[in-house]
Amino acid sequence: MIGGRNITEITHFILLGFSDFPRILAGLFVVFLLIYIMTLTWNLCLIVLIRMDSHLHTPMYFFLSNLSFIDICYATSTAPKMLSNFFQEQQTITFVGCAVQYFVFSTMGLSESCVMAAMAYDRYAAICNPLLYSSIMSPSLCVWMVLGSYLAGLSGSISQLCAMLQLxxxxxxxxxxxxxDMPQLLVLSCTDTFFVQLMTAILILIFGIINALLIMISYVYIVLSIMKITSTRGRSKAFNTCASHLTAVTLFYTSSIFVYLSSSIGGSSIFDRFVSVFYTAVIPMLNPLIYSLRNKEIKDALKRLQKKRRYCCGQ
Known part of the structure; x- marks a missing residue:
């Protein structure tokens, strides 16, 4: 009973997905399936490569392997259900399933924001304090930073989930x-959503704005340090170590901010859904490429792996 009235509780939701594009559903399914397969393949390969090659056992690649793991979980929280819905006449999800999906999605998204901030600090230490880098970025500190990222993301998601379950x-x-996603669920609630909106705003402040500011401050110091390098080659090398991370951060924050600002003022349009695909599926697929394509250490690790395979096969 809500507000003195008997109201039937909803036990499941209908996900419209991309059902308003019936003529290209088959094409969309193939595209999204390929994106998901490539996301799993590229991120798993990067994790295995970093694990197998001792030359990559450094703080930067430790963070990168965790980022790949997060991207796999992040994409998996939405992609399998989205792909299975292409074959269902009524694309439904239970309330419990909806809560679990959002919990995993939110945990991974918030954790990724923290890991990206940790990676920015790692780049700051490497470029601004190169002589003290190994002592600053000790293995124990790296482990604690990653654990802290996961715990922070988990705590933020649990608080949102508890507030959501009150709706x-x-x-x-x-x-x-x-x-x-939370903006769409708030629209459907028949009870007051002020507390959930307040909780969401606090999490956006902490994980979005504060983390973004920390990353920006790190890069201000990084740019100032790079400008002090006299040799052009030295500047180029220092810039290349940060360019990949800065690209990934820009893509992640700009797409997610656009979607959530758009959703807060007018629901979910067709364009918003495709942008959501970009930050839930495409970015996790692109991240391993962004960090690998112009990375000499990754290329060298692949060459060493190929030589090792040829040597083993030759025997």
């Missing part, structure tokens, strides 16, 4: 999206 849904139950 009541009594109809309609149609989510104009391909996964359960």
């Amino acid at each position: 009541h849904f009594c109809g309609p139950n149609v989510i104009n999206h391909f996964f359960c």
